Amino acid sequence: MNQPSDESILLKPTRRVGIAGYGAYVPRYRLPASEVARIWTDGQGGLPIKEKSVPGLDEDVATMSIEAARNALNRAGVSPTQIRAVWVGSESHPYAVKPTSTLVAEAIGAVPNVQAADWQFACKAGTEAMVAAIGFVGSGMANYAMAIGMDTAQGRPGDALEYTAGAGGAAFLLGPADDSLAVIDATYSYVTDTPDFWRRAYARYPEHGQRFTGEPAYFKHITEAGQAMLDATGTTPQDYRFAVFHQPNTKFPQRVAEMLGFKKEQIATGLLVPVIGNTYAGAAIIGLTAILDAADPGDRIFMVSFGSGAGSDAIVLTVTDAIQLRRDRAPRTQDYIARRTPIDYATYARYRGKITMK
Amino acid sequence: MPEVVIAGIGQTPVEEHWDKSLRELAFAAIEAATLDAGGLRPQALFVGNMLAPQLSQQAHLGALLADFAGLTGIEAYTLEAGGASGGAALRAGYMAIASGLVDLALVVGIEKNSDQIGASVDAALATNADGDYEAIQGLTPNAQAALLMRRYLYDHAVPREAFAGFPLVAHANGANNPNAMFRRAISLEAYNRAGLVSEPLNMFDIAPNADGAAALILTRRALLPPGYPHRLVHIAGSSMATDTLALHDRADLLVFEAARISVERACLKARINPLQVDLFELCDGYSIYAALSLEAAGFAGRGGGWELAQNGASPAEISLAGSLPISTMGGMKARGNPGGATGVYQAVEAAMQLRGEAGANQIAGARRALIQCLGGPASSAVTHVLEALD
Numbered sequence: 164m165n166q167p168s169d170e171s172i173l174l175k176p177t178r179r180v181g182i183a184g185y186g187a188y189v190p191r192y193r194l195p196a197s198e199v200a201r202i203w204t205d206g207q208g209g210l211p212i213k214e215k216s217v218p219g220l221d222e223d224v225a226t227m228s229i230e231a232a233r234n235a236l237n238r239a240g241v242s243p244t245q246i247r248a249v250w251v252g253s254e255s256h257p258y259a260v261k262p263t264s265t266l267v268a269e270a271i272g273a274v275p276n277v278q279a280a281d282w283q284f285a286c287k288a289g290t291e292a293m294v295a296a297i298g299f300v301g302s303g304m305a306n307y308a309m310a311i312g313m314d315t316a317q318g319r320p321g322d323a324l325e326y327t328a329g330a331g332g333a334a335f336l337l338g339p340a341d342d343s344l345a346v347i348d349a350t351y352s353y354v355t356d357t358p359d360f361w362r363r364a365y366a367r368y369p370e371h372g373q374r375f376t377g378e379p380a381y382f383k384h385i386t387e388a389g390q391a392m393l394d395a396t397g398t399t400p401q402d403y404r405f406a407v408f409h410q411p412n413t414k415f416p417q418r419v420a421e422m423l424g425f426k427k428e429q430i431a432t433g434l435l436v437p438v439i440g441n442t443y444a445g446a447a448i449i450g451l452t453a454i455l456d457a458a459d460p461g462d463r464i465f466m467v468s469f470g471s472g473a474g475s476d477a478i479v480l481t482v483t484d485a486i487q488l489r490r491d492r493a494p495r496t497q498d499y500i501a502r503r504t505p506i507d508y509a510t511y512a513r514y515r516g517k518i519t520m521k
Numbered sequence: 522m523p524e525v526v527i528a529g530i531g532q533t534p535v536e537e538h539w540d541k542s543l544r545e546l547a548f549a550a551i552e553a554a555t556l557d558a559g560g561l562r563p564q565a566l567f568v569g570n571m572l573a574p575q576l577s578q579q580a581h582l583g584a585l586l587a588d589f590a591g592l593t594g595i596e597a598y599t600l601e602a603g604g605a606s607g608g609a610a611l612r613a614g615y616m617a618i619a620s621g622l623v624d625l626a627l628v629v630g631i632e633k634n635s636d637q638i639g640a641s642v643d644a645a646l647a648t649n650a651d652g653d654y655e656a657i658q659g660l661t662p663n664a665q666a667a668l669l670m671r672r673y674l675y676d677h678a679v680p681r682e683a684f685a686g687f688p689l690v691a692h693a694n695g696a697n698n699p700n701a702m703f704r705r706a707i708s709l710e711a712y713n714r715a716g717l718v719s720e721p722l723n724m725f726d727i728a729p730n731a732d733g734a735a736a737l738i739l740t741r742r743a744l745l746p747p748g749y750p751h752r753l754v755h756i757a758g759s760s761m762a763t764d765t766l767a768l769h770d771r772a773d774l775l776v777f778e779a780a781r782i783s784v785e786r787a788c789l790k791a792r793i794n795p796l797q798v799d800l801f802e803l804c805d806g807y808s809i810y811a812a813l814s815l816e817a818a819g820f821a822g823r824g825g826g827w828e829l830a831q832n833g834a835s836p837a838e839i840s841l842a843g844s845l846p847i848s849t850m851g852g853m854k855a856r857g858n859p860g861g862a863t864g865v866y867q868a869v870e871a872a873m874q875l876r877g878e879a880g881a882n883q884i885a886g887a888r889r890a891l892i893q894c895l896g897g898p899a900s901s902a903v904t905h906v907l908e909a910l911d
Contacts, residue, residue, distance in 0.1 A: 207716060207717075208716055209716075372638055373638045373639060374537060374638075375537075375539055375635075375638065378537075378539070379539045379540065
């Protein structure tokens, strides 16, 4: 607000930074939205998505982050000992106190010469970790930093969010621009104190402000961040082949894309929420992985995340020639989406610990 | 008795004003009405509000709003009659001027729902019903209306989609009102497809609760500023009546007795027959209430109110092109339902019609308007007759 949309608001490192490798992960189980409606609304009412991904009994944000990080490392072809930071953004960290990131760093072989921390900013914790990693590499403090956004999102049984609260996310190994498959052109962050969605300490499920999560929160922050990024970089939506926005349901990203002037074709590749649900801290960035799976050298990509509380990170990238060599070194995001086992509400209730015995 | 004229009108858009507080919203309407009246300074403030103590933890709105509007010191207090609070405040202002005790009165209707969401709003709204016998059993305002609509469909053998005409007309009219919450016309198909909220009420049978504030400056003609620019409108009739609060205490569920009595008295005071009005701003918080209000006012016989909403070879009687336009700026359904501010919005909109300032929705040659707001299922009914003066 009242800030100039000139170049001075952009967050740009002194050393140019890019994505050396990326990786996605989506658990195999799927709960159709119609199952939630069957149990809670007698099958009445519209469905915000087709189905959402559900983690198995032996999966959590740590195991899923490890899968995604290994995919990113495989694509980058970088030794894990060169990583100087492992940062995991999530709102479903398995522990309240004890980092997810140490577990992930150990598992991927990045310990002990490494910075590790967990990030929390609702659904933008993943891009928050990315921006920090860009700063870490861009300042010259490190050559490589791993930024992860991953969630096993919580939805109160019967709540509107239960239809969409999904599981999945992505990992990005940030490194020097000359060793990257996509160069970070600029990032911009727009943050206000807007309490649209929250989960208090010791609470099992989040609460939200119903329609307050829409206009004053999601739409306001994404359009402000997106427009400021367009203005400050002197670009227009037509300059980008792909765009991806935080995707809590099918309608919101479609509408916010239209508000900013992007066309359906530009967001189609990254729009995964109808088939995996809202992966919260992983939602915008798993869309980015699907785009990188399909992008050609020279393509420009426009991404804006949104985290409740509230804020948006806008990141613009340009794909390099390295994409062609590295893309097939790990499973594509669509491979994970195709690996699908539908379950019913009862199985979902068991897998997600919704039935408490004591 | 002095003639009571409406010197100034003001309103805010009706919507979810997440970024504005109760006092800011009310002030916006007060400022607009004061400007419209040429800067007249009121001596008394009558506030119509229904739920501020529950939803904003704020009572004592008279002193709050007078102070916030720079009117510290004047007489000021709240009138509360459920959804008819705005009409009650208007009547208090009318009585103050008509009695000669006050020269200049400010009437403000204000409702701020969006300070809270979900169940707490439903619980607050339910306090308008009988707490000991209705609300405690889980009866909500929607459920009350649903019970009456089911009874109406059964007793009068009316087809379910007969009620579509009310929201269709309201949305068509709201499309031209810049202050309306919903500005898109809806189709009969959309109405028939809409999900049920409380059977048989569907989504389009229920007006949306929202935030809004409207204000009026009332005075005597002699006190108007020189060069007063608007066609003058006066309050020709005013009446307030009550019925049983609980539905189960009524002899006949399908008669809005308080609505009938208050129309009768207001029209008697104005020395008119209700059929002589050019428009009727009624309570269309539920489509069934619109039908029952038309019957209570005598525009239709018992069980016949829905027929005025039918669109046959000619436009519906209640449309802008019909003989009895209602909800001319969208009504509660499309303009939005700002609770206790509704009665003041109705007066503002009727004054616009009578001044010839209603834009695309102007009813040609409108000289007389009937306005009526209800608390609950017409447990309270406040009716006014507004007339243009030449």
